[in-house]
Amino acid sequence: MASELNDFSKLCVHTLTTKPWNLRQCVENYSAAGIRGITIWRNVLDGQNLKEARKLLDDSGLDVVSVARGGFFPSAEKEKRQAAIDDNLFAIEQAAAVGAPVIVLVCGADGRQSLQKSRDQIREGIVKILPQAKAAGVKLAIEPLHPMYAGDRSAINTLEQANDMAEEINSEYVGIAVDVYHLWWDAHLQQEIKRCGQNGNLLAFHVCDWNVPTVDFLNDRGLMGDGCINIPQIRGWVEETGFRGYDEVEIFSDKYWATDQKEYLEKIKQAYLTKT
C-alpha cells in the first residue's frame, strides 16, 4: 500500500512538464505553488549562466532533484559515440553546478545496429563517464524506456535490463530511474522494483499516466488519473523498498502545454494528492 499523500513535501516537477516556462518562471511558479522539488531539463539551462541559475535555485529554497538528461550513447558511428561522451561530461558539469545529485540517462539506441550492440555501447559510455560523475558527486540514473522507443531512443526497455546493467557496473554512482509511463505494462514490474531497491539502485521515481488511446509517440502523456496506469499500486511497490525520494511529475503533453501553465500546475497538485 502506498503512503497517503497529504502535502507537497515529496512533490517534484520536471521543468519540461511546464515546457512553455523558462527556468526562472519554473522556479518562481513552483515555489509559489508550494512545490518542494525541481528536476531541471537541460534545455532551460541553454544560454544560462550556471552560477546565476544556482543562485536562483538556492534563493528559491527548491530542492534540485536531478538533471535530465544525459545518455544517447549508442551510435553506429564512432565520432557520434565520442560526441555523446563529451555531451554527458558537460551534463555532469551542469548537474554539479546547479547542485543536482542525479543525472537521468535516456540511454539511446541506433536502429542501424542490434539492440545488444547498442546495450554494449551504453554500458561502455556509462563506464567512461563514471570517474567524472564520482568526482563531481553526481549519480547516474539509467532510465528504462518503453519498448516503443527501442528503435531510436533506448535499447534498455525493461526494469530487468536496467537492473542487470546497474548490477553489472556495480557502482554506488550508477542506479535507476523508475518511470511508470515506461514500465506499467510489465508483468515483472513488482519483483524488479523490489530487486532494484534491495540492490540500492532505486534513485528516482517518475509519474504521469498512459492515455487510452495514446495518439503521439512523444507528447501525449497523461496527467495522473487521465489514463490507465495504477499509479498508487506502483508507488506502493517503490515505497516498500524503503525509497523516500521525490515523486517526480514528468509529463510531455502538447495538450497541457497549450493551456495556462499556472492553472495546469494546480491541476498537477490536485492529481498528485488524489490520483498518485
Added chain:
Amino acid sequence: MASELNDFSKLCVHTLTTKPWNLRQCVENYSAAGIRGITIWRNVLDGQNLKEARKLLDDSGLDVVSVARGGFFPSAEKEKRQAAIDDNLFAIEQAAAVGAPVIVLVCGADGRQSLQKSRDQIREGIVKILPQAKAAGVKLAIEPLHPMYAGDRSAINTLEQANDMAEEINSEYVGIAVDVYHLWWDAHLQQEIKRCGQNGNLLAFHVCDWNVPTVDFLNDRGLMGDGCINIPQIRGWVEETGFRGYDEVEIFSDKYWATDQKEYLEKIKQAYLTKT
C-alpha cells in the same frame, strides 16, 4: 541460421496488407503473383456469401493459412464480454467455412481495469469458445501484441505471457502467433520462441518491419528491410523449433496502401526473398 528463401512456396500475404483490394482482388492478384498462402481478414468477408468465397479460394489454389482476427475478450462490462464471445463463435464459423485451420486472436484489453483482470477475461473467453473451435477443427492462435497496445488492444504483451497462457489452457487447439513487429525488442525472445516450439504452441509467424521513426500507432509498419528488425535472425529462431509453416506478411501502412497495390505486391516479393 534461417533457411535461404529462393521461392514463394512459404510466402503468405494478409489481405489487410493490400487493404484497398477486396477478397476477389486479393485472391486473383496473389495467385497471379505466384504467392502460395493467404490470411483472410474478416473485413473482406463482410457481406460475402461464404460458400462463394470458399469456391473462389478453392479454385485459386491458394492455401488459406488463417483468419484474422478474433479476440477482444476483456471488458469491464459483462454484456460486452458476452458480445465478444458471440463474435468469436461467428469467427470460428467463418474460418471453418473458408477452410482456415487457424484464427488469430488479438486478445484485447480494457484500460478501465487491471491488466491482470483483462488477462483473466482473455483466458476465460478462450476456454469458453474452445469446444466450438475443436468441433470446427479450427485452432486459436494467441498473438502477443507490443506493450504500446496494453491500454486498449492486448493485455498479452510478451511471448512469455502468451506461452504461460497457452500452457495453462493446455489444448492442442490453442497456440500462438509470433509477430516480429510486436516482439523484436524483447531480450527473452529467442528463449521464448524455443519454449513455444517445444511445447507445440507455435502456430503462425508474421513479418513486417519497425520503422525508425515510427509515426503512427497502427498504420506505420514497414516492409521487410525498411526498418530496424533483424527478421532473418528471428525467422532462424522460429525455424530452429521445427516450424515449417508460412512466413506471413502482415503490414498495416497508410504509405503503402496509397500506392499501386500490384507494384507493392512485387516489392513484397522482393523484400521477402532478400530481407526476410
